[in-house]
Amino acid sequence: MTIILGTLIISILAYLCGALLGFASIKFKVQGNPIVAQINDILPQTQCGQCGHPGCKPYAEAIADGAPINRCPPGGEAGIKALAELLDMEVIDLDEDCGEITQPKVAVIREDECIGCTKCIQACPVDAIVGAAKLMHTVIESECTGCDLCVPPCPVDCIDMPFLETSIKSWRVPAPTEAIRIDNVAKIAITQID
Amino acid sequence: MTKFQSKNISYSHRKLPGGIRPPEHKTISNSLEIQTLQAPDKVTLRIEPLLIEHLLVSKGQFVNKGEPLTDAQFVNKASMIHAPISGTVTDIGPRYFGHQSGLAETILTIKTNSDQPANDYKFEPIKNWLLAASEALFERIKQAGIVGLGGAAFPTHFKIASSKDKVDTLIINAMECEPYITCDDRLLQEHAQEIIEGAQITASVVGATKIIFGIEDNKLQAIKNLDKAIENYTAQRIHMEIIVVETAYPSGGEKQIIQLITGKEVPSRSYPSSIGLLVQNTATVHAIYNAVVKSKPLTSRVVTLTGDLIDQPGNFWVPIGTSVEHLIKTLNIDSTLLDSAIFGGPLMGETITDWKLVTQKSTNCIIFNKSPQQDRSAKECIRCAECEVVCPVSLVPQQLYWHSANQQWDALEQHNISDCIECGACTYVCPSEIPLVQYFRYAKSEISFNREKQQQSEKSKKRFDNREKRLERIKQERELKRQQKQEARRKAAENKPSDPDGKKSAIAAALARVKQKKANENE
Numbered sequence: 001m002t003i004i005l006g007t008l009i010i011s012i013l014a015y016l017c018g019a020l021l022g023f024a025s026i027k028f029k030v031q032g033n034p035i036v037a038q039i040n041d042i043l044p045q046t047q048c049g050q051c052g053h054p055g056c057k058p059y060a061e062a063i064a065d066g067a068p069i070n071r072c073p074p075g076g077e078a079g080i081k082a083l084a085e086l087l088d089m090e091v092i093d094l095d096e097d098c099g100e101i102t103q104p105k106v107a108v109i110r111e112d113e114c115i116g117c118t119k120c121i122q123a124c125p126v127d128a129i130v131g132a133a134k135l136m137h138t139v140i141e142s143e144c145t146g147c148d149l150c151v152p153p154c155p156v157d158c159i160d161m162p163f164l165e166t167s168i169k170s171w172r173v174p175a176p177t178e179a180i181r182i183d184n185v186a187k188i189a190i191t192q193i194d
Numbered sequence: 195m196t197k198f199q200s201k202n203i204s205y206s207h208r209k210l211p212g213g214i215r216p217p218e219h220k221t222i223s224n225s226l227e228i229q230t231l232q233a234p235d236k237v238t239l240r241i242e243p244l245l246i247e248h249l250l251v252s253k254g255q256f257v258n259k260g261e262p263l264t265d266a267q268f269v270n271k272a273s274m275i276h277a278p279i280s281g282t283v284t285d286i287g288p289r290y291f292g293h294q295s296g297l298a299e300t301i302l303t304i305k306t307n308s309d310q311p312a313n314d315y316k317f318e319p320i321k322n323w324l325l326a327a328s329e330a331l332f333e334r335i336k337q338a339g340i341v342g343l344g345g346a347a348f349p350t351h352f353k354i355a356s357s358k359d360k361v362d363t364l365i366i367n368a369m370e371c372e373p374y375i376t377c378d379d380r381l382l383q384e385h386a387q388e389i390i391e392g393a394q395i396t397a398s399v400v401g402a403t404k405i406i407f408g409i410e411d412n413k414l415q416a417i418k419n420l421d422k423a424i425e426n427y428t429a430q431r432i433h434m435e436i437i438v439v440e441t442a443y444p445s446g447g448e449k450q451i452i453q454l455i456t457g458k459e460v461p462s463r464s465y466p467s468s469i470g471l472l473v474q475n476t477a478t479v480h481a482i483y484n485a486v487v488k489s490k491p492l493t494s495r496v497v498t499l500t501g502d503l504i505d506q507p508g509n510f511w512v513p514i515g516t517s518v519e520h521l522i523k524t525l526n527i528d529s530t531l532l533d534s535a536i537f538g539g540p541l542m543g544e545t546i547t548d549w550k551l552v553t554q555k556s557t558n559c560i561i562f563n564k565s566p567q568q569d570r571s572a573k574e575c576i577r578c579a580e581c582e583v584v585c586p587v588s589l590v591p592q593q594l595y596w597h598s599a600n601q602q603w604d605a606l607e608q609h610n611i612s613d614c615i616e617c618g619a620c621t622y623v624c625p626s627e628i629p630l631v632q633y634f635r636y637a638k639s640e641i642s643f644n645r646e647k648q649q650q651s652e653k654s655k656k657r658f659d660n661r662e663k664r665l666e667r668i669k670q671e672r673e674l675k676r677q678q679k680q681e682a683r684r685k686a687a688e689n690k691p692s693d694p695d696g697k698k699s700a701i702a703a704a705l706a707r708v709k710q711k712k713a714n715e716n717e
Contacts, residue, residue, distance in 0.1 A: 169243070173635045176629050
């Protein structure tokens with residue numbers, strides 16, 4: 001009797017667990033490959049195509065399929081390091097064929113030279129250029145990723161790619177070096193005797 | 195320690211988690227009355243980027259002392275600036291002015307001009323502030339360009355606006371915990387009545403029902419005078435009391451004074467108004483008194499000028515924008531012995547070596563000491579944990595230092611580096627002389643840069659995805675249209691009668707005839 005009862009209880013429990021697992025696998029099914037999203041989060045989203053893929057997400061998909069992680073110049077060394085950490089791979093140097101690591105840039109249209117051909121608007125991967133046919137175009141600076149993709153299509157070469165200037169607001173505090181010891185001058189001011 | 199018996203005074207026994215007790219060096223400067231500094235013949239003001247487009251003056255224009263230089267409509271997130279002296283505007287433009295980055299800031303220079311008669315600018319007087327609307331008082335505080343004079347220089351009107359009707363207690367910060375500084379101490383000793391009035395005005399504007407003066411037990415005369423002033427304040431509308439705490443650094447930090455006085459802790463990354471409190475500095479409420487009752491904008495402040503190179507150190511009313519050069523000249527400082535001066539206190543201040551730099555609204559103290567002869571370069575961290583003991587916000591500075599030096603930003607965020615108040619207590623006790631606070635400033639700046647970069651990339655990702663979706667949609671729409679057209683064409687072809695007006699059969703008949711003819715000819 002006890003054996004039958006035991007078997008019964010265990011099998012009921014097993015069925016319940018099975019039903020629960022079955023339900024969960026449908027209800028909480030992960031859409032797509034989660035590793036692609038994680039890789040895509042690390043990529044800088046400049047959408048510049050220097051890696052040979054049409055945008056950051058396609059490159060993320062390619063990496064998930066085994067493409068090398070060193071093909072993203074805007075991501076720089078930090079990007080390669082983060083990808084290597086995520087995928088448990090070795091940190092490698094940037095692939096020189098893809099371009100060099102440069103300071104962030106921004107596209108600027110010389111507006112009086114623009115003929116309004118809309119070619120750059122079509123090329124911009126993040127819709128950062130506004131304008132209409134035969135009317136002047138301009139770049140929304142805060143949305144521009146500095147990807148260079150608008151430069152080649154321009155028939156009159158009126159797009160410049162200057163480096164982003166550092167302002168007081170965007171300035172970053174430098175790391176303390178051997179030369180910076182000013183704090184200690186103040187420290188001596190307290191510790192000395194009146 | 196002398197304790198006063200008064201119904202207005204109570205003694206708090208709360209202590210900060212850490213804190214230090216450095217030599218005070220306050221007696222050098224706190225025995226003399228506040229003097230007025232000989233006015234400089236030139237002042238230089240920094241113009242905040244937000245205000246550059248809203249300047250009311252141009253080069254060559256004459257301005258009276260106190261005249262507003264910016265348009266009041268546009269100062270919601272900044273603060274008004276006024277001419278600290280009468281004279282001619284001789285220069286406006288981007289110049290390097292001592293910013294650590296070496297980048298230019300927009301500055302404005304005024305030089306005295308004896309040819310022009312000067313009339314000091316004053317506001318329309320408010321006859322009795324008790325009867326004035328709180329909006330009018332608020333507007334006056336905004337118009338007068340008042341900022342937090344304890345050192346942070348955050349626009350006071352902005353702070354008041356964000357805590358209006360949310361706070362029940364106004365805490366007046368009279369701690370002045372950093373060594374050397376005595377300007378608030380002297381203000382309390384000499385102008386306690388006015389400070390009380392200023393506190394009452396501030397409390398009534400934000401709708402607070404209680405005012406607490408928080409002060410350290412090393413300022414006996416100030417406590418005594420404040421107590422007397424409260425006793426004599428007959429028009430008392432809002433309850434006032436003094437809470438005295440044991441002297442320790444940094445008891446004057448905003449979150450620290452709250453912890454010492456109320457026992458409550460302001461949650462991480464939020465403001466005191468979230469727990470119903472507003473903290474204002476002593477000098478700030480005095481400036482509010484000057485603006486409301488005396489109708490004067492903020493054009494000068496009390497600065498402690500101290501150090502062993504000054505014959506008579508003390509506190510002085512110094513116009514905003516006075517250069518260190520002028521101070522060296524009027525105070526007879528031997529500049530050959532001076533390598534650097536400290537702006538602010540020795541723990542949180544900035545060491546400067548350029549005498550062209552000027553005092554600002556936030557400058558409460560300048561220390562002129564003989565240049566130190568000791569070599570105190572940094573050595574390796576020995577993990578003594580002395581910094582952990584003194585940290586007033588219970589962080590682990592040695593761990594933060596380790597992660598900052600190795601640029602491990604995620605780990606720093608997990609260790610709550612954003613809660614660091616940069617008080618410098620850890621740097622002060624460090625036996626290896628490591629400039630810890632500098633490491634933390636560097637790390638904070640990198641973390642906020644990375645966060646911004648992350649936000650920017652999220653935004654770009656969204657825009658890219660939206661564009662992809664849009665292009666896909668347009669493609670589908672085109673495809674659909676093409677299919678529809680094709681369908682329509684096919685249908686039209688089907689529906690057409692095969693030979694509606696007999697043309698086809700006519701052609702066929704003609705072809706047949708031609709064929710017939712050809713066949714006949716061939717035969």
